[in-house]
Amino acid sequence: MSQFERRQILTTGAGLLLGAAVAAPAGQAQNQPPNRMKVMVVGAHPDDPETGCGGTICRYTDEGHEVVVVYLTRGEGGIAGRPHDEAAAIRTEEATRACAIMKARPRFLEQVDGETEINARCYSDFHKVIDEEKPDLCFTHWPIDTHRDHRIASMLAYDAWLCLGRPYSLYYYEVLTGAQSQNFHPTHYIDISGTEERKRQACSAHASQGAGNLEGVYGHHDAMNRFRGMEAGCQFAEAFVRQSQYQDEIVPTGIKA
Numbered sequence: 001m002s003q004f005e006r007r008q009i010l011t012t013g014a015g016l017l018l019g020a021a022v023a024a025p026a027g028q029a030q031n032q033p034p035n036r037m038k039v040m041v042v043g044a045h046p047d048d049p050e051t052g053c054g055g056t057i058c059r060y061t062d063e064g065h066e067v068v069v070v071y072l073t074r075g076e077g078g079i080a081g082r083p084h085d086e087a088a089a090i091r092t093e094e095a096t097r098a099c100a101i102m103k104a105r106p107r108f109l110e111q112v113d114g115e116t117e118i119n120a121r122c123y124s125d126f127h128k129v130i131d132e133e134k135p136d137l138c139f140t141h142w143p144i145d146t147h148r149d150h151r152i153a154s155m156l157a158y159d160a161w162l163c164l165g166r167p168y169s170l171y172y173y174e175v176l177t178g179a180q181s182q183n184f185h186p187t188h189y190i191d192i193s194g195t196e197e198r199k200r201q202a203c204s205a206h207a208s209q210g211a212g213n214l215e216g217v218y219g220h221h222d223a224m225n226r227f228r229g230m231e232a233g234c235q236f237a238e239a240f241v242r243q244s245q246y247q248d249e250i251v252p253t254g255i256k257a
């Protein structure tokens, strides 16, 4: 894809989310924008992409863009008292249900929760995923995080971006800032006031984690959504840090500086 074509895509996408009506060419599905983007969201565990940018995922899919959610692990270490295979099966089903709510496609890589690795082979394996998916835009964990798996997921996405010639726009999302993400200072926001309810439903699909419970974990996400909303001037927002040095100095769909 040429730089000009990519610029057209990002510009058009921003217009779509700002409410511009764009007629679909003859033969094109009506719910697909003329320059449909491929968006990838990389998370270490089932529920990370949902909590970090579930509202944003819904905004993209609502506009007809394709979103693939890449889970580095199946969260097999995340249910106390359950062996890895049982926990993996439960959490794979939960993540699949969450993705159905967000109208995204899940893809599971086969690293192990709590034991994720980063080495030359892991980098190479992740490059192959990028080659297959060919995203225009990628969201991944902010790298300064108390959870080792989150840091590794972030570095895999960054390394592929760097080594493959910066082929996609890269943004970092936060999870449980303060407890997990550290030193996170947003450069961009997406208004999720219209999709926050579905974000909560997607998080609720992770019943084994209590992720949709307002009295529990979702209470933290709810506070973050509201706080970022105050910063962005809307009810609920998700916040991001943009990776610099992307070839196009244009913000992607729905993101404002």
Ligand SMILES: [Zn+2]
Pocket: 044, 045, 048, 147, 150
């Ligand atoms: Zn996680």
